[in-house]
Amino acid sequence: MNSIVVFCGASDGYNETYREIAYQVGVTLAEKKIRIIYGGAKIGLMGALADGALNHNGEIIGVIPEFLKTKEVAHTGLSRLITVNTMHERKLKMHELSDGILTLPGGWGTMEELFEMLTWGQLGLHSKPVGILNINGYYDALKALCDNMVVEGFLNETVNNSISINESFDSLLELMYASMPPINKKWITKQTI
Numbered sequence: 001m002n003s004i005v006v007f008c009g010a011s012d013g014y015n016e017t018y019r020e021i022a023y024q025v026g027v028t029l030a031e032k033k034i035r036i037i038y039g040g041a042k043i044g045l046m047g048a049l050a051d052g053a054l055n056h057n058g059e060i061i062g063v064i065p066e067f068l069k070t071k072e073v074a075h076t077g078l079s080r081l082i083t084v085n086t087m088h089e090r091k092l093k094m095h096e097l098s099d100g101i102l103t104l105p106g107g108w109g110t111m112e113e114l115f116e117m118l119t120w121g122q123l124g125l126h127s128k129p130v131g132i133l134n135i136n137g138y139y140d141a142l143k144a145l146c147d148n149m150v151v152e153g154f155l156n157e158t159v160n161n162s163i164s165i166n167e168s169f170d171s172l173l174e175l176m177y178a179s180m181p182p183i184n185k186k187w188i189t190k191q192t193i
Contacts, residue, residue: 001129001176003035005098007113008045009106018105019048021135025104025169026052026060032173033058037097039090040064040082042075045104050075063093091116100176101130105138122159129176131164139165 006029012019022045029036030053039046040062053060054077062081064074074081084090091113103114120126132139143165149155164175 001034001100003037003098004029004100004102005037005094005117006049006102006104007106007110007117008038008049008104009110010039010041010044010046011107012044012048013105015136018045018135018138021133021169022046022048022104023052025049025102025133026054026058027056028169028173029053030056030058036060037094038062039094040074040078041068042077043073045106047075049104050078054078061097063090063097065090095120095126098128100128102172102176103130103132105133105135111142118159118163121162122156129164129179130162131166131172131176131179133169133172134165134167137167 006025008022026036026049036049036053036058038049038060041047041064042050050060050062059079062075062078063084064081065084065087069083082093084093095117101114101117103110114132117126117128117130121128121130132142134140134143146155146160146163150157150160162179164172164179166172166175
């Protein structure tokens, strides 16, 4: 991967560990010369990620809708800040600029971004590796939900298994480099279960 989109919260969360690890992810990606594409904010985990990369000479590109420039407080020190009109254009531009997808903790916006990329992958619109950094077990409940989707017949097991989830960022990157896109030629039916 030469560039990776990182989805994460515009809040810090209550545990300082989230911010510390987001900063370290920025540092690690900068040191590995992996360009970061993210939501463009200077606050929350987004800001920590950006600062970690920038403080270690990393390249980081923000993509932000015009209406969020003041609400999310756009980061002014980025390698590049791209302004778009809508949230959909933001995700599309982030997707176009990246060749991998990483998700850190966040709220509904982060989940929406992650699930849109997962859906696009399921539909064969991209074959990029998707990784979830499970800081403090943050994504344990999401993993259980996705596993239940498989059990209940709403999600193909191959697609579910294509998501790399790990507590260690270094291990997660290794999983993402080794991952293969899901091969899902059929929708789930009673005959395929």
